[in-house]
Amino acid sequence: MFFIESQRLKLIPLTNQLLQLCQSDRREMELLLGLNPSSMEIDPLYATELEDALLHFWIPKTQEFPMLYYWYTNWEIVLKSTNTSIGGIGFVGYPNEKKEAEIGYMIDANEQGKGYATEALKTLSAWAFQQKDVDSVIVRTAHDNIASIKILDKNGFRLVSKVDDLLTYYLPKQ
Template sequence: MFYIESMRLRLIPLTHQLLQQYHTSRPEMESALGLNHSEIKIDPLYVTEIEDALVNFWLPKTLAFPERYQWFTSWEIVLKSDNISVGGIGFNGLPNEKKEAEIGYMIYENQQGKGYATEALQAMANWAFTHEEVETVVVQTAADNIPSRKILDKNGFVLAGESENILTYKLVRS
């Protein structure tokens, strides 16, 4: 099984089969990964977004692009010490013609404030930069999402634009 690691975290991209298990039963998917059951607390707004991404993006795209599924799926953010999932992170598809790869992330409410998003974002950006088709990593966040903006600042992302209270941050390969 492919994954990347940082000091405290293991980031596991979910294959099409694992996404199908996730859709049917998250505990079964966690078992298939050999994880301990995670106590998950998610804002209801994000539950709807995750379901939409699962049905309308992750499942169809990982089926269509099995050899490059890592760009089209959710990656479990696993705390190595407890072997539990603390959130998810992933790309919004293949890098575009400007060599930009967009990332989104979410840490479960009961796991926030522990530096996991900062560490996971750094690991994912580093992985993206190992691909020659990526020169810039992009993240969009709500203007009022101060914790997310702090995570981006800690990782060296620079504010690159704003549209309708959505901020765009970019990190260019050094």
């Protein structure tokens, strides 16, 4: 099983098979990965977005691009000390023609404020920069998502645009 890790976290990209199992029985998917089952608390808005991503993006795209699945999937954020999933992070597809890889993330409400999203974003960004088709990472967030803006600032991202209430942050390869 492929994964990357940081000091406190393990990031596991889910294959198409794991995503399908997650859709039908998340607990079984976690057990298959050797994890302790989680009981994540997710804001209803994010839960709807995650379900939509699972059905309309992650599952079909990982089936369409099985050799590049890590660009089209959820990466489970696993807290190594408890061997429990505490959120998800991932790309919104293969890097674009400008060699930009876009990342999104979500952390269990019970685990927020502990630096896990900051660490996960740093780890996945570093992995992305090791790939030949990535020269920068971008993240889009709502203008009122202060926690996400702090995470981006801590990782050295810079605000590059605002369209309506959506901010775009940019981090170039060093």
